[in-house]
Amino acid sequence: MNVDDWKSQIKRGTLDFCILLLIKQRPYYGYEIISKLEQYPIVAAKENTIYPLLRRLLKEEYISSSWQESTEGLPPRKYYTLTEKGNEYLNAMSLEWDNLLTAISEIKGELNFG
Amino acid sequence: MDKIMNDYLVKIEKYLKSMSDSERIDIVKEIKSVMLELQNNGVSSEQIIERLGNPKELAKAYLGEAISKNSKFSWRKFGEIFAFCSSFAGVSGMLLLPFISTLSIALMIGGVITPIGGIVKFFGYLMGYDIAGITIEMGAFTPSPMQFLPISIVIGVLMFWLGKVLWKLTIKYIHTISQKKKTV
Numbered sequence: 255m256n257v258d259d260w261k262s263q264i265k266r267g268t269l270d271f272c273i274l275l276l277i278k279q280r281p282y283y284g285y286e287i288i289s290k291l292e293q294y295p296i297v298a299a300k301e302n303t304i305y306p307l308l309r310r311l312l313k314e315e316y317i318s319s320s321w322q323e324s325t326e327g328l329p330p331r332k333y334y335t336l337t338e339k340g341n342e343y344l345n346a347m348s349l350e351w352d353n354l355l356t357a358i359s360e361i362k363g364e365l366n367f368g
Numbered sequence: 369m370d371k372i373m374n375d376y377l378v379k380i381e382k383y384l385k386s387m388s389d390s391e392r393i394d395i396v397k398e399i400k401s402v403m404l405e406l407q408n409n410g411v412s413s414e415q416i417i418e419r420l421g422n423p424k425e426l427a428k429a430y431l432g433e434a435i436s437k438n439s440k441f442s443w444r445k446f447g448e449i450f451a452f453c454s455s456f457a458g459v460s461g462m463l464l465l466p467f468i469s470t471l472s473i474a475l476m477i478g479g480v481i482t483p484i485g486g487i488v489k490f491f492g493y494l495m496g497y498d499i500a501g502i503t504i505e506m507g508a509f510t511p512s513p514m515q516f517l518p519i520s521i522v523i524g525v526l527m528f529w530l531g532k533v534l535w536k537l538t539i540k541y542i543h544t545i546s547q548k549k550k551t552v
Contacts, residue, residue, distance in 0.1 A: 284398060285405045300419060301402060302426045309395070310433040321397075329404040332397075 265297055269307060271351065272297050274336060274344045277317060283331040284308060308334060316340030372413045373403050376423055383427030386451035387434070395430060428452075432546020441535055446473065452542060465538065472534035479528025486520025489513060 269291075276282055276290060284305055292298045311317045317334045324331050336344065377396055384392045399420070406416045420426060431452045435445060446469060453465045485502045492499040493513035504511055504519060511519050 302421045306429040306433040329401040
């Protein structure tokens with residue numbers, strides 16, 4: 255039994271979704287996204303995954319970015335915000351996510367009681 | 369910023385040389401920013417480098433993700449595929465990818481040109497000319513001007529379709545090799 259492969263597929267399939275959900279709340283910078291996701295092992299990912307992924311989301315115009323100076327001694331940070339296009343994409347994803355959850359819970363229910 | 373981290377950034381910069389200056393500078397700046405952020409949190413340079421992983425792999429991930437996921441064709445994307453290849457030696461980078469991506473475009477172009485040739489020849493025929501410069505030969509069979517038009521359209525559609533399939537495969541292949549399962 256090897257559930258790791260399956261887990262990494264889930265992660266790959268849901269990271270876009272997680273990142274867009276975070277950015278929707280407020281502007282985030284890269285390191286902040288990584289730290290936040292690290293709290294949840296199922297979606298935790300390192301810099302070499304998140305940064306290139308952010309770059310792709312930028313290219314596809316789901317997010318936009320701006321550099322901002324930060325307080326004493328700290329380097330400037332690149333903040334990401336959700337675009338209108340990104341918001342539409344996120345809404346479409348949310349809908350499918352709900353569909354998935356409903357499907358799983360119904361299938362589980364049938365297995366338990368059926 | 370000590371030597372270890374600086375060397376790392378220099379390497380990243382080198383591997384991303386095929387990107388545009390503004391994009392490359394922005395990427396390096398962002399990696400530098402996260403390095404300083406980690407350093408500020410008390411993480412040692414060695415640990416930071418370890419966290420970021422092999423610079424070559426990181427650059428590869430950037431170049432791979434830069435080729436957007438939809439498989440629509442654009443010349444810009446064609447350039448990006450070559451940028452991806454040029455940074456990474458090896459059989460797939462040096463031979464396979466440039467070969468199949470170029471072939472797919474050649475097929476798509478051929479797929480457009482062939483029916484145009486067919487139409488030109490057909491109208492030439494209607495007006496009483498036989499344009500000898502445009503012709504198809506399949507073994508001993510050479511289609512008459514009347515057969516030429518439908519045959520050229522069929523061949524054109526086939527070539528174009530084959531080119532598109534090959535293009536999609538190219539994009540898929542790049543995404544598979546640029547995001548190795550284990551790094552996720």
